[in-house]
Amino acid sequence: MEVRxxxxxxxxxxxxxxxxxxxxxxxxxxxxxxxxxxxPGTDTAAAVRDAAARCPAGAITLHAQDEQAxxxxxxxxxxxxxxxxxxxx
Numbered sequence: 842m843e844v845r846x847x848x849x850x851x852x853x854x855x856x857x858x859x860x861x862x863x864x865x866x867x868x869x870x871x872x873x874x875x876x877x878x879x880x881p882g883t884d885t886a887a888a889v890r891d892a893a894a895r896c897p898a899g900a901i902t903l904h905a906q907d908e909q910a911x912x913x914x915x916x917x918x919x920x921x922x923x924x925x926x927x928x929x930x
Contacts, residue, residue: 843904844881844889846874851900860892861885874900 844864853872857865863885866875881889893901 842881842886842889844876844879844893845902845904846876847898847900847902848873850898852898854897856895856897857892857901860895861888864889865892 846865851873853867853874855867855872857874858867861881864876864878864881866877867873868875878885890903893903
């Protein structure tokens with residue numbers, strides 16, 4: 842699984858960081874999500890899925906290696922120029 846975050850869409854609630862601090866952090870500058878691990882281990886996969894599902898802004902998307910998007914919320918989440926916005930890349 843690959844985790845992607847859209848910092849433009851993020852509202853800085855911090856829920857993701859509270860669910861999985863090994864994968865998500867929060868910027869001291871703007872309060873928005875920072876990605877610490879783009880490919881989380883199997884030990885945190887369920888918590889990452891939960892964080893993505895509960896994100897109030899829909900700013901977290903999960904992608905499988907052989908799929909465009911593994912979550913329905915990933916549709917239409919793109920950064921400037923139409924490219925997916927991936928933090929921590």
